[in-house]
Amino acid sequence: MEEDMQPWLAESPAYLERWIDEQEVDRASLERVISGLDIVLQGKVSEHLSGGQEPNLFVPGLLETAWWDNGHFPWLSDVEAATADIMAEFESLGGLTGKRVVANPTELADEGRWSAHYLYYSAKSYPRNLSACPATVRALRPAPGALGCGMTYFSVLDPGTHIAAHTGFTNAHLRCHLGLVTPKGARMRVGGETRTWEPGKAFVFDDSFDHEVWNDSDQGRAVLLFDIWHPELTEIEVRAITYLMEVSRKLIYRNFWAKEFVA
Template structure:
């Protein structure tokens, strides 16, 4: 049997693809194997499969898109990594454009949006303090914090605060387990002090667009949230959770996913010496008074008190977005999520 890499080097890409694919499907965490499998697929005219393999490989390790910047990598690997990065950017940018074109109404600002990790053209953020990590709408007005009178649901949610706090307390009485907000496997060094710990923990009602098993314990909370314009994908809220920050905990400065959404805090338990900083200003929580901020700005939070700080957190849309634009954003995000979920099937590894 001819070595698949020898087939690749000889330029017999169709045969190389057929030989590499079974090996890749047996070892999908091998990002170097993903790089060459995707290359053989692309060069034999199988672009959609190539992009799916490269995308999966990019999640498995830094080689697929990172080797192009590694001066120690062999020239052939760097060249193929450059090709993979370009193909991924072109494919995913086209996917967004196609999904946006399917939407009704004036959605020009959505069409102009940038998926910051995979856009295929250069772009700049409006301010140094704002750098969304996933999705950026450069035409949206930018403000670190939005006054609560911009939301017609704010007063109703604040009025429900005591009942929501009571449901949270009841859940603790029932020994419902909190989970670390920063997973133990998070690689970034900035999360070293929080990853896998309960210093910053959560009780999720919705997580990654899925309703959790404990959501039924919070009927009054869910009722209050139904009256809020939660961000949804395929009709399901993206996230809503109780966030606990233990005494002494500090959430380091970081940027959120997108400027198309605002993060809303409903403070439930607020000791004196704790605060959140958004851009260049500190804000102090007050129980049952919401704070709505654009978390694509640099932000951090701390609890220097001797007791827990607890807030209910969820996402709503930027108030400047029209109903058509909100539907278009949901549609473009859903299109991308559907493609991500189908990558393994596209790569033939399902």
């Protein structure tokens, strides 16, 4: 994946500088974002992290912890309270047994099958699924970034599935899981700690830490997965990172089609 990311990363600082000028933003207010791009391009991210994180888009100076206490997120209890409605909408999309939008979303399932019903994929919306899930959208609206900063989807693991160890795209996001169908034998490791899901209970972790998932049960496992902004980011940093993610998608698509045409 690193090879795919490098072309857009190399061009990102120039795009960001133009955006700063166009938006008339105080450059000093984005020092962390600017510095993070430079650190990534120099290949020195590991020198600025405590270990176990390998983000492609890096913001230095943010709190680094693999698992977060739910007390940091007062809106999370309302998401949990909406579990019954969210579960009903998951079932309306097909649930565990219906047609899945995407099988093995990132090709990380080296055993079994991992699949997804997307509401957002890399901040790109799936309008049909969103319109079918008004209660889910309503529950997620207070969560900063849950409706469009990154990934939001119903994640399904078939029995016997293993998702290989990997790290997420950026430390500017945190990731939330709300347990929907949570059989014994399903578990997740983030950093050095492994946890299990519970129906109607949510947890928050930093997916830029090394993590992997197992479903060793004889039943499917389902969670509502959604990204939120790291709570220590400022409003202008969020705006800049949102813009950089838009740039990354455009440049990645451009490079992909350029390779296709050359081939």
